[in-house]
Amino acid sequence: MAYVAVKGGERAIDNAHTWLAEERRGDPAVPELTLAQIEQQLGRAVDRAMGEGSLYDRELAALAVKQAQGDLIEAAFLLRAYRTTLPRFAHSSPVDTAAMTIERRISAVFKDLPGGQLLGPTYDYTHRLLDFALADPAQPVATAQAAATPEAMPRVADILRHEGLMEADGSPDGEPGDLTREPLAFPAGRDIRLQALARGDEGFLLGLGYSTQRGYGGSHPFAGEIRMGSVAVEIEPAELGFAIDIGDLVLTECQMVNQFKGTKTVPPQFTRGYGLVFGFSERKALAMALVDRAMRAEELGEDVTAPAQDIEFVLYHSDNIEATGFVEHLKLPHYVDFQSELQNVRRMQAEAARLRETAEAAE
Amino acid sequence: MTPHSLPDHPHPARRRWMAVLARADAAAIETRLQACRDLPPYIRLRGPESGLVMVRGRAGGAGGPFNLGEMTVTRCTVRTDQGLVGHAYVPGRDARQAELAAMVDALMQDPARADTLEAAVIAPLEAAQQARQATRTAKAAATKVQFFAMQTMRT
Structure with missing residues (x-):
């Protein structure tokens, strides 16, 4: 039975929201957080809210994180709601991640790759010990700098493709579907799947990606390449009639490399799952790439046996705004x-x- | 990300200054403009108004396009008293940045002013952006690693 609306309780609701605002602020003796502080010092929370809110705007995401008291699903929800108030001016040309200004780039398959491996500002290789020095304000040690060699950083996938060991990317043409305009429908092409994954819940995708590693639709993945940095966004406004560069976005990209036995018509080669996410969101990009590859099972003639390979199952449950709406509506009067x-x-x-x-x- | 001019672009110079203005905040443009006297009056033809651009990626990096997610963008169009029309699309929601960028875009099309504005506004903003980027690139370069596999270590 559908949810039946209720009336009444306005004063209690108002009072509850007033108290919420007070609780959000906390002890007035403690200085209030500024948006700049959140944006600068809680950057990964901002990245996650932008990714799952599917809206790149660091300041708005910081506001959403503050308003939601750090509840990142609530923050993403606020961003999704806000975007509906804005007109769509244009769509960009597909961003060129090969031309990314790289701040981190690693490969788990080649140790010596053209352009080298750059760790960037990573948590990898830290000991995960609580740093009590952070409890007191202090200036961090100045970061080392080194002369950057103007060396090209080709995608690892392109290196393997030169040897004929990697599947080609599909046709670069076509007009992609858009989940913000048309509701999800099946069969869902890879364009729709990638859009859904890019805005999907990190925890859900992490769990599904993990399940493929544990044997539920396993495809023996290697992190072929992870790169993080800024890419320029280009649009071609009708009033100008030529492409303009409207600034940079920070993105994280993951190319997951998987073995493929081949078929009668296709030789044995490597296939790939792809992850591309707003901000510095490496775990999400890895999980997205694992799940993207798992959902290609049918296309590649593999048995579809596991949850991560079931396109409908994944796409119907990956969106945390929809999921939270349906789960949390159980709290309302029935x-x-x-x-x-x-x-x-x-x-x-x-x-x-x-x-x-x-x-x-x-x- | 460097705002570079593409070889086959019809208006490489304009593309470059628009890219520089898109990456400069309103305060920085305003400060640089203080060095330019006699800025002509202009009217706003459109905006400044905020909206969205759907950012696209490609499957696998080079395959079919897909919609990655949206970004906020603010645009503005102005016309100077000489009839020059300037456009701006800047990331984010800063109306002042978009309006200043549109005005500078209009004035850069005036051959009598372009050199002055280039020297006072565009070139210094571009240099600051490049310096900021160079610092980050140098920090990234300092994290370049050489992993030694066991096989290599034995030899």
Whole structure:
């Protein structure tokens, strides 16, 4: 039964929201957080809110994180709601991640690759020990700098493709579907799948990606390449009639390399899963690439046996805004629905008691 | 990300200054403009108004396009008293940046002013952006690693 709206309780609701605002602020003796502080010092939270909110705007994401008291699904929800108030001016040309200004780039398959491996500002190789020095304000040590060699950083996938060991990317043409304009429908092409994954819940995709590693649709993945840095965004406004560069976005890209046995028509070679996410969101990019590859099972003639390979299952459940809407609506009053359930259960109990009495009488 | 001019672009110079203005905040443009006297009056033809651009990526990096997610963008169009029309599309929601960028775009099309504005506004903003980028690139270069596999270590 559909949710039946309720009336009343306005004053209680207002009071609850006033208290929420006070609780959000916390002890007034403690200085209030500024948006700049959140944007600068809680950057990964901002990145996640932007990615799952599917809206790149660091300042707005910082505001959403502050308003949601750090609840990142709530923050993403706020960003999704806000975007509906803005007109769409244009779509960009596809960003060229090969031309990324790289701040981190690693490969788990080649140790010596053209352009080298740059660790960037990573948590990898830290000992995950709480740093109590951070409890007190302090200036960090100045970061080392080194002369950068103007060396090209080709994608690892392109290196393998030169040897004929890697599947080619598909046709670069076509107009992609858009989940913000048309509801999800099946069969869903890779364009729709990648859009859904890019805005999908990190935790859900992490769990699904992990499941493929543990044997539920396993495809023996290697992190062929992870790169993070800034890319320029280009649009071609009709009033100008030529392409203009409207600034940079920080993105994280992951190319997951998987073995492929080949078919009668396709030789054995490597295939790939792809991850591309707003901000510095490496775990999400890795998980996205694993799940993208898993969902290509049918296309590659593999058995579809596991949840991560089931396109409908993944796409219907990856969006945390939809998921939270449906799960959390259970909290709202369902008095009418429950009344009918009560009547049902009472009737069934009475029926069961009557049958028991009839059976006993017959004995 | 360097705002470079593409070889086959019809207006490489304009593309470059628009890219520089898109990466400069309103305060920085305003400060640089203080060095330019006699800025002509202009009217706003459109905006400044904020909206969205859907950013696209490609499957696998070079395959079919897909919609990655949106970004906020603010645009503005102005016309100077000489009839020069300037456009701006800048990332984010700063109306002042978009309006200043549109005005500078209009004035850069005036041959009598272009050199002055280039020297006072565009070139210094571009230099600051490149310096900021060079610092980050140098920090990244300092994290370049050489992993030694066991096989290499034995030899």
